[in-house]
Amino acid sequence: VSTAGATVVALRFEGRTLRALDQTVLPWREQELELHSASDVAGAIRCLQIRGAPLIGVAAGYAIALELARDPGGQTLDRACRLLKDARPTAVNLAYAVDRVRAAVLSSESARPAEAALTEARAIHAEEEAASDLIAANGADLLADHHRVLTHCNTGALAAPGRGTALAVIDEMWRRGGLERAIATETRPLLQGARLTVYELRKRGIPHELAVDSAAAGLIAGGWLDAVIVGCDRVAANGDVANKVGTYGLALAAQAARVPFIVAGPTSTIDESCPSGAEITIEERDQDEVRRTQEATLTLADTPCRNPAFDVTPAGLITALVTERGVAQPVDADSLAALMAR
Amino acid sequence: VSTAGATVVALRFEGRTLRALDQTVLPWREQELELHSASDVAGAIRCLQIRGAPLIGVAAGYAIALELARDPGGQTLDRACRLLKDARPTAVNLAYAVDRVRAAVLSSESARPAEAALTEARAIHAEEEAASDLIAANGADLLADHHRVLTHCNTGALAAPGRGTALAVIDEMWRRGGLERAIATETRPLLQGARLTVYELRKRGIPHELAVDSAAAGLIAGGWLDAVIVGCDRVAANGDVANKVGTYGLALAAQAARVPFIVAGPTSTIDESCPSGAEITIEERDQDEVRRTQEATLTLADTPCRNPAFDVTPAGLITALVTERGVAQPVDADSLAALMAR
Numbered sequence: 243v244s245t246a247g248a249t250v251v252a253l254r255f256e257g258r259t260l261r262a263l264d265q266t267v268l269p270w271r272e273q274e275l276e277l278h279s280a281s282d283v284a285g286a287i288r289c290l291q292i293r294g295a296p297l298i299g300v301a302a303g304y305a306i307a308l309e310l311a312r313d314p315g316g317q318t319l320d321r322a323c324r325l326l327k328d329a330r331p332t333a334v335n336l337a338y339a340v341d342r343v344r345a346a347v348l349s350s351e352s353a354r355p356a357e358a359a360l361t362e363a364r365a366i367h368a369e370e371e372a373a374s375d376l377i378a379a380n381g382a383d384l385l386a387d388h389h390r391v392l393t394h395c396n397t398g399a400l401a402a403p404g405r406g407t408a409l410a411v412i413d414e415m416w417r418r419g420g421l422e423r424a425i426a427t428e429t430r431p432l433l434q435g436a437r438l439t440v441y442e443l444r445k446r447g448i449p450h451e452l453a454v455d456s457a458a459a460g461l462i463a464g465g466w467l468d469a470v471i472v473g474c475d476r477v478a479a480n481g482d483v484a485n486k487v488g489t490y491g492l493a494l495a496a497q498a499a500r501v502p503f504i505v506a507g508p509t510s511t512i513d514e515s516c517p518s519g520a521e522i523t524i525e526e527r528d529q530d531e532v533r534r535t536q537e538a539t540l541t542l543a544d545t546p547c548r549n550p551a552f553d554v555t556p557a558g559l560i561t562a563l564v565t566e567r568g569v570a571q572p573v574d575a576d577s578l579a580a581l582m583a584r
Numbered sequence: 585v586s587t588a589g590a591t592v593v594a595l596r597f598e599g600r601t602l603r604a605l606d607q608t609v610l611p612w613r614e615q616e617l618e619l620h621s622a623s624d625v626a627g628a629i630r631c632l633q634i635r636g637a638p639l640i641g642v643a644a645g646y647a648i649a650l651e652l653a654r655d656p657g658g659q660t661l662d663r664a665c666r667l668l669k670d671a672r673p674t675a676v677n678l679a680y681a682v683d684r685v686r687a688a689v690l691s692s693e694s695a696r697p698a699e700a701a702l703t704e705a706r707a708i709h710a711e712e713e714a715a716s717d718l719i720a721a722n723g724a725d726l727l728a729d730h731h732r733v734l735t736h737c738n739t740g741a742l743a744a745p746g747r748g749t750a751l752a753v754i755d756e757m758w759r760r761g762g763l764e765r766a767i768a769t770e771t772r773p774l775l776q777g778a779r780l781t782v783y784e785l786r787k788r789g790i791p792h793e794l795a796v797d798s799a800a801a802g803l804i805a806g807g808w809l810d811a812v813i814v815g816c817d818r819v820a821a822n823g824d825v826a827n828k829v830g831t832y833g834l835a836l837a838a839q840a841a842r843v844p845f846i847v848a849g850p851t852s853t854i855d856e857s858c859p860s861g862a863e864i865t866i867e868e869r870d871q872d873e874v875r876r877t878q879e880a881t882l883t884l885a886d887t888p889c890r891n892p893a894f895d896v897t898p899a900g901l902i903t904a905l906v907t908e909r910g911v912a913q914p915v916d917a918d919s920l921a922a923l924m925a926r
Binding site: 269270425427428429430431433436437440441444450451452453454455456457458459460461463464466487488490491494495498524532533535536537538539540541542545546547548549550552553554 | 611612767769770771772773775778779782783786792793794795796797798799800801802803805808829830832833836837840866874875877878879880881882883884887888889890891892894895896
C-alpha cells in the first residue's frame with residue numbers, strides 16, 4: 243500500500259465472474275474474490291467482504307446476471323432477488339438495484355435474460371460512477387473553504403463505484419489543493435475506518451490521522467476540524483439519515499461545535515417511500531463482532547452484546563446532503579423533493 | 585469469573601509490598617503485581633496496570649511509604665513525588681494524594697518517615713473507601729426511579745477503593761432491586777469497559793450488555809436507557825469534567841434524549857484551583873494504543889494516530905455530580921463551592 247494517487251477498484255465483472263476485493267482482509271492483503279452466483283454474492287455481502295451501500299447495489303445487480311447465466315430459464319430469479327435483498331436490510335440501494343435489474347429482465351424481449359440483466363447492471367454501475375464524480379465536485383464546491391475534515395466508516399472506492407461518496411469529496415478537496423488533513427475514525431466493530439479508509443487515503447496520498455470513534459467528539463469540540471462528512475445507507479423522505487453506527491453522535495458533536503455536518507450519497511440512497519428515520523429497520527449484527535476484532539478477543543467469551551450496525555441522524559442535525567443532482571441545504575422533505583424533481 | 589456478589593480487591597498493602605491486580609490482563613487472568621518502590625508504582629500507573637483516578641491516588645500514597653522504607657533518610661522523597669505525579673497528568677487525585685502524604689512526612693516528628701507516610705496513605709485509602717459507599721448511596725437515591733443505565737470506561741472497585749464511583753452507584757441500584765440492566769461501552773482504545781466493567785458486573789451478578797462506544801448515542805436515542813452515569817478524572821471549579829475519552833459524546837446524546845447524565849466521584853477529584861475545562865491538560869497517549877488492541881493489529885503499522893485519553897464535558901451537560909458529601913445539581917461553580925463547604 244504505497245502508490246500515491248493509485249486507483250482502488252473494488253468490483254469488476256469479467257466473463258462470467260464478478261471479481262471483488264475481499265474487504266475483510268484489507269489493508270493487509272489485496273485478495274480478489276471470484277463470485278459465480280447470487281448465493282456467492284449474497285454471502286459476500288452478508289459477511290461484508292463486499293460492503294458500502296452503493297457498491298452492494300451494483301454487486302447485487304451483477305449477481306442477477308450471474309444467476310441468469312446459470313439458469314437461463316429464470317426459474318431461480320425470484321429466489322435470487324429475495325436472497326440478495328435479505329443480505330443486508332438497511333441499505334436501500336440493494337433493493338433498488340435488485341428491483342431495477344429484475345424489471346429489466348422481465349420487460350426484456352430478449353431470449354437472453356442474462357444479457358438483459360448484465361446490461362442493466364452495467365448501466366447502474368456506470369450511473370453510480372458518474373454520480374461519484376458529481377458528488378465529489380458538488381461536495382468540494384460546498385466545502386471550498388474547509389481544510390480539515392473528519393469522516394467515519396469507509397465511503398470511498400471500496401464503498402461505492404468510482405471514487406466513492408464522502409471520501410470522494412475528500413479526495414476532490416485534496417486534488418483541488420484545499421485539504422490539509424483528513425481524520426478517520428476507526429469505526430468499530432468492523433474497523434472500516436482503520437482498515438479501509440486508511441488504506442484508501444494512503445493509496446491516494448492524502449495526509450491523514452486515525453482516532454478511536456469516541457475521540458471524535460472531543461477532537462471536534464477542540465477545534466481540530468472544520469467539517470465532518472459521512473456517507474449514508476438510507477435517506478428517508480424527511481431527510482433523516484441511517485448510516486454506520488456512530489454517525490448520530492458525530493452529528494451531535496458537530497452541531498455543538500457549529501461545524502458543518504455533511505452527508506454525501508447518490509440519490510439512489512434516498513428512499514421516498516420511507517417517511518422518516520423512525521421507519522428505518524436498524525440491522526443488529528452478530529454479537530461476536532463486539533466480542534472480538536480481527537484475531538483478538540476483547541471481553542469474556544459469552545458476554546451479552548448489543549450490536550446495531552446503524553443509527554439514525556435526524557435531518558435537523560445535517561447541514562447539507564450532497565448528491566449527484568446537487569446539494570440539499572437545509573435537509574428536509576421540501577429540499578429532498580426538489581432535488582429528486584431535478 | 586463466576587462468583588456472583590464476589591468482591592474485587594484492586595489494591596492491598598502488606599508488609600513492605602503493595603499488591604495490585606494487574607488490570608492489563610483482566611478479565612482473562614487474575615494476576616497480582618508486587619510493587620516495592622515508587623518507580624515500580626509509577627511504572628504500573630503509566631502502563632495502566634493500576635488505573636482509575638481515585639485508585640492511582642491511593643497507590644501513589646503507598647508508593648511514598650514504599651520509597652521511604654527503602655530510603656529512610658528521605659533523600660529520594662522529592663524525586664519520587666515528581667515521578668509519581670508525572671505518571672498520569674490528567675487525574676487530580678494523584679497529585680492530591682502525593683502532596684498530602686509528602687506533607688504528612690515533612691510535618692511528622694517521627695523518626696520513622698515511612699510509618700508517617702504509610703499512616704497517611706492508609707488514611708486516604710480508608711477515606712476513599714468510605715466515600716465510595718456514600719457515593720453509591722447518594723447516587724442510588726438520586727436514580728431511585730431509573731432502571732436501565734449506561735456507563736463508560738471502568739469506575740468500579742478496579743478504579744476506586746471500595747466499590748468504586750459510578751459503578752458503585754450501579755451496584756447499589758442493583759442491591760436495592762431497582763436495576764434491570766447495565767449497558768457497558770467497550771471504551772477503546774484500552775477496553776476498560778469490555779474487559780474491566782464486564783468483569784466486575786459479572787462478579788457482582790448484575791445483568792449487563794456490552795456495546796461498542798459509537799453505538800451508545802443511538803441506544804440512548806432509541807429509548808433503551810433511562811440514565812447515563814460515568815466517573816470523573818478531574819472536575820474543574822465551574823463543574824466542567826475531564827473523564828475518559830468518549831464521555832463528552834455520551835453527555836451530548838443524553839441531553840438530546842433528555843436522559844439524565846450523572847457524574848460520580850469523590851470530592852478529591854474536584855480541583856478548585858482549575859477554573860474550567862479549558863485549563864485541564866488532556867493527556868495524549870501512545871499511538872500504538874489506537875493501532876493495536878490486545879494482540880490484534882487494526883490498521884497499517886505506521887498510520888499516524890490521535891490518541892487523547894480524555895475529553896472535557898461542559899458543566900451544562902451534566903445533570904448532577906454525585907459525591908460522598910452529597911449531590912450538586914445543577915452542576916456549576918456555586919453548587920460545587922457549596923458542596924466543598926459542607
